[in-house]
Amino acid sequence: METPIIEMKNIQKHFGSVIALSGVSLSVYPGECHCLLGDNGAGKSTFIKTMSGVHQATSGEIFFEGKPMSFSRPREAITAGIATVYQDLAMIPLMSVTRNFFMGNEPTKKVAGISFFDHKKAADITMAEMKEMGINLRSPDQAVGTLSGGERQTVAIARAVHFGAKVLILDEPTSALGVRQTANVLATIEKVRKQGIGVVFITHNVNHAMVVGDRFTVLNRGKTLGTAKRGEIEADELQNLMAGGQELAKLEIR
Amino acid sequence: MSQTQTAATPDERVKTRSSFHQLLIRPELGGICGVIIVFAFFMLTAMDSGMFSLSGVMNWSVVSSQFIIIAVGACLLMIAGEFDLSVGSMIGFAGMSIALLSVTFGLPVWSAIILTFILCMLIGGLNGWLVIKTGLPSFIVTLALLFILRGLTIFGAITATNKTIVGGVRDVAQGDWLAPIFGGKVFTGAFQWMADQGWIDTFSRGVKKGQPIVEGIPMLMVWALGLVIFGHYLLTKTKFGNWIFAAGGDAQAARYVGVPVNRVKIAMFMFTAFCACVFATAQVMEFGSAGADRGVLKEFEAIISVVIGGALLTGGYGSVIGAALGAIIFGVVQQGLFFAGVESSLFRVFLGVILLLAVILNTYIRRKITGEK
Ligand SMILES: Nc1ncnc2c1ncn2[C@@H]1O[C@H](COP(=O)(O)OP(=O)(O)O)[C@@H](O)[C@H]1O
Ligand SMILES: [Mg+2]
Numbered sequence: 001m002e003t004p005i006i007e008m009k010n011i012q013k014h015f016g017s018v019i020a021l022s023g024v025s026l027s028v029y030p031g032e033c034h035c036l037l038g039d040n041g042a043g044k045s046t047f048i049k050t051m052s053g054v055h056q057a058t059s060g061e062i063f064f065e066g067k068p069m070s071f072s073r074p075r076e077a078i079t080a081g082i083a084t085v086y087q088d089l090a091m092i093p094l095m096s097v098t099r100n101f102f103m104g105n106e107p108t109k110k111v112a113g114i115s116f117f118d119h120k121k122a123a124d125i126t127m128a129e130m131k132e133m134g135i136n137l138r139s140p141d142q143a144v145g146t147l148s149g150g151e152r153q154t155v156a157i158a159r160a161v162h163f164g165a166k167v168l169i170l171d172e173p174t175s176a177l178g179v180r181q182t183a184n185v186l187a188t189i190e191k192v193r194k195q196g197i198g199v200v201f202i203t204h205n206v207n208h209a210m211v212v213g214d215r216f217t218v219l220n221r222g223k224t225l226g227t228a229k230r231g232e233i234e235a236d237e238l239q240n241l242m243a244g245g246q247e248l249a250k251l252e253i254r
Numbered sequence: 255m256s257q258t259q260t261a262a263t264p265d266e267r268v269k270t271r272s273s274f275h276q277l278l279i280r281p282e283l284g285g286i287c288g289v290i291i292v293f294a295f296f297m298l299t300a301m302d303s304g305m306f307s308l309s310g311v312m313n314w315s316v317v318s319s320q321f322i323i324i325a326v327g328a329c330l331l332m333i334a335g336e337f338d339l340s341v342g343s344m345i346g347f348a349g350m351s352i353a354l355l356s357v358t359f360g361l362p363v364w365s366a367i368i369l370t371f372i373l374c375m376l377i378g379g380l381n382g383w384l385v386i387k388t389g390l391p392s393f394i395v396t397l398a399l400l401f402i403l404r405g406l407t408i409f410g411a412i413t414a415t416n417k418t419i420v421g422g423v424r425d426v427a428q429g430d431w432l433a434p435i436f437g438g439k440v441f442t443g444a445f446q447w448m449a450d451q452g453w454i455d456t457f458s459r460g461v462k463k464g465q466p467i468v469e470g471i472p473m474l475m476v477w478a479l480g481l482v483i484f485g486h487y488l489l490t491k492t493k494f495g496n497w498i499f500a501a502g503g504d505a506q507a508a509r510y511v512g513v514p515v516n517r518v519k520i521a522m523f524m525f526t527a528f529c530a531c532v533f534a535t536a537q538v539m540e541f542g543s544a545g546a547d548r549g550v551l552k553e554f555e556a557i558i559s560v561v562i563g564g565a566l567l568t569g570g571y572g573s574v575i576g577a578a579l580g581a582i583i584f585g586v587v588q589q590g591l592f593f594a595g596v597e598s599s600l601f602r603v604f605l606g607v608i609l610l611l612a613v614i615l616n617t618y619i620r621r622k623i624t625g626e627k
Contacts, residue, residue, distance in 0.1 A: 054510070075512040086510055092503035094570040094624050103500050104511035106493035117493050146625035 003066045004029050005166050005198045006051065006082065011060035013046055020046040023060070024224045026217050028167055028198035033189060034227075035209040036202045038219035039242050044202045045087060047219065048169045051200070052084040053077035083160030084169040091152050093145030097137055098126040100144050101159050129158045133188060150181025154188050161192055168192055169200040174208050186211050206238045220244050279623060281564035281572065284616035285579030288562060288608055292583050296590040305593035308454050312468050318585025319478035320533060321559050322578050326478075326485040327522075327529030328556035329577035333489065334522040335502030335569030336385060336392040338378075341530045341556055343403035345549025348374050348534035350407045353420040353544035356427070363423070364432035371531050377403070378527025382520035400553070408546040424542030436477070436532070437539025439470030474536045478578075481529065485574040498522065502569025558605075559584050562612040564620070571620060583608060 004027035013021040020043045028034050038044045049055040051062070053071030062069050064080055071077040077084075091100050102122045109118040123140035130137050133154050135147075144152060153173045160168050170189070174182045189212050193199050203209050209216060217227045218241040225241055296305060304310045324341055331338055348370050355366035381399055385392045411418050427433035449456045449466035457463050489495040500508035501518045508515050533552075538544050562580030565572025587608065591601045620626065 074510055078512055084510070086507070092500060092507055092570065093626070094503045094566070095499050099496055099499060103496060103508065104513045106496050108493055115493065116491050117496060119491070143624040146623075 002029055004063075005065060007063040008047075008051060009061040009063070011047065011050055011062075012058045013043075013050055013055060014058045019222055021050075021057075021222045024219065024222070026200075026224070026227065028200055030166070030198050031193055031196045032214040033193050033199040033201055033212045035213035035216045036200055036219065037204060037206065037209055037216060037238060037242055039204055041221075042219040042242075043222040044219055045171055048084065048171055048200060048202065051077070051167075052082055052169060078163075081164060081166035082169065083163065083165035083167070085153065085156040085160060085171065085173060087171040087175075091144045091156060094143060096141045096143055097130065097147070097155055098122050098140040101126045101129070101155065101162075105163055125162070129162055130155065133158045133191075134184070148181060150177050150184050153177070153185050157185075157188050157192060161195070161197065165197055167198045167200065169202075171202045172204070173201070174203060174205065182208065204242065206235045206242070209238065210235050218242055279619055281616070281619065281623070282576040282579060283564070283619050284612040285563045285573075285576040285583070287615060288583045288612045289579050289586075291611075292586050292590070292608070296586065296594065300590060300594035303593040303595070305590060308468050310593065312472075314586050314589035316472055316474060317589050318582045319472075319475045320537075321555060321581035321584045322478040323474070323481055323529050323533045323536075324552055324556040325559035325563070325577040325581040326481040326574055327526035328553070329560045329563065329565055329572055329574050330485055330489060330498060331522040331526045332557070332560050332565050332567070333502050333569060333572040334498045334519050335505060336382075336519055336522065337396060337557065338381060338523060338526045339393065339396040339553045340377075340381065340399035340403055341526060342549040342552035342554075343400045343407070344374060344377065344527055344530040345534045345537070345552055346544075346546055347377075347403045347407045348531045349538045349544035349548050350411055350420065350546055352535060352538050353423050354410060354414050357420055357422045358414050363427045363430040367432050367436070367535055370535070371528065374527045374531040375524045378524040379520055381527070382523030385523070386516050386519060404546075411544075411546045418546040419543055420545075421543035423538055423544065427539060427542075433539055434473070436473055436535040438473050440473065440476060442470035445470050472536075472540075474540070477532050477536065481532070482574060482578045489574055494518070499570055502571075504570070555584060556581075558609060561616075562609060564612075564616045566620065571624070580612070583612075 007027040009025050010023045011021055011025070012019070012023055024043070024047055026034065026036065026047075036044050036047070046055065050057045053074045053076050056070070056072065062071075069080070071080070071082075074084075092103070095103070098119070107118040107121045107125075108115045109121070110116070126140050127137060135151050135154060144155065147155065153170075157168065157170070157173075173185050177185065186208065189199055189201060193212070201209065201212060214230050215227055216230075216233060216238060218225050218238060220242065221244070305314070324345075328338065328341065351370040351373060352363075352366045355361045355369060356363045361369070377399070381392070381396055384390075384395045388395065408418060411420060427437070445454065445466045445468060448454045449464070455467045457465055457467060489498060497508070497513045497515075497518045500513050501515045505515045530549075530552075534549065537548065559580035560572065560577045561567060562583055563573060563576030563578070565577065584605070587604055588601055591598060591604065
């Protein structure tokens, strides 16, 4: 049996007296798309933030490629290969696509012993990566603010993939998008998955999940009701679970 | 020349824009237009007042350079998402520190200058540290420092000398190696030579007979130019510059991708303090004295220059070149109305109008560039 890239076991997270997560488990295998479903406030964002080093779990274990691991800051998770596209903070609209793409990872070149931002290299890579994802930029200096919501998500995903993500976490990438743009983002997820990257796709839209998901985990009020494989569960069942219906445990637990 | 993008098939929904339009739509446009308007105005109204003679040019250039020095610091800090309202008090504080250390306490001038720079940058760092630790708006934190530093400056001067103006700096700075870096003049040989050729005006009487009225380029102008070049390169051509934009554009998004936002902001507070200190040192060397009330309102003049120059008050967007143009507008208008013999109260009216026009234009351009609503 293959080892998961990342395995979260029984994660609890308390914010003072608020129990945001009470024992959530989830694993991600290479090349799979694992959908994390749940209503607003279920704890989805909190959960993935413990995965990406933004929050530290109150209790529970994290295994990265089989080894126990704890990330105390986002940088460590990024270095390990966990890339996250956050719900609303993925991109800085005032900055150009290139500056956003390389934010925190700027390529440099030395001129007379001084280190400079290699704009040419950054622009070339950005244009090429965007073209790959089907976005034609007017220029690499085009501001992210001029892109549509779907295009912004795509830039963020391309950025994560470019910097060698093994796991890509997408927090509600489709929640604010129209039909066309959603389709584009789902197609991008499919592309990324085929490259062997494990994707965690957060959504509260069951239909979006059914299009690309291999496995489904439902969160409800900080609790998980188990994980189901594709083909073992119907859309309306997932919908019920999100609303706090019957135990998924009865259906299947991996 | 511009056939580089033929490979990519253009998106039919993106209107292609002429390169002229591209050239025009840039953050500095407001500043450029402002400079043109201001110069056109004074060419028409004050042409034969001496404003555009060599000494006239020197006059407004020096004043503009002063504004530029503090505007560069304020610009980078504003782009990083913060304000420093304590710049003016810092100028008073730094000048007094140099004068007290050297004149009153007898330290060599070079060590007084170096100690003052270290002290000011530590205070700048404290500003940043407080902003980050408390999470309060920098507006409030540095407003507190505005009062604290001004109070300390007056208190220090009174306690040590019983006066609020401490003179005698010129005498102790005689022969010092560091003082001329701030108060000296360069290219004096070239100016003397031009005077000998009869190309520039000379004194016709007195002890300075035959010497040029404009002896050389003041170091203040060299500092202004140096800081603009440094600031522009730092912001646009380095990795750190990208972090400055990111820290001000969205600190949380920047943190998520590993940008050391706190370090960037603290560094920019320290740089602002450094610029204030350059201003103060040059001023003390020029006047030969320090006054406890020096620098009052300078923080606003710096911020106004930066905003005329196209920066966004809330951070994440701006240009050092633009800020320098804003500072030039400020300096030229202030001195120009003096040359034109206009009531000095009209300075404020004119400045207010320019400010409004530049900001309206800047906002329009920024929306064009960034797609903001
Ligand atoms: N930093 C925090 N401090 C306190 N409570 C928090 C914090 N972050 C999230 N919560 C709480 O945890 C719960 C889950 O939130 P979240 O993970 O954002 O839900 P979701 O992403 O599923 O909509 C909410 O009740 C929220 O108020
Ligand atoms: Mg959420």
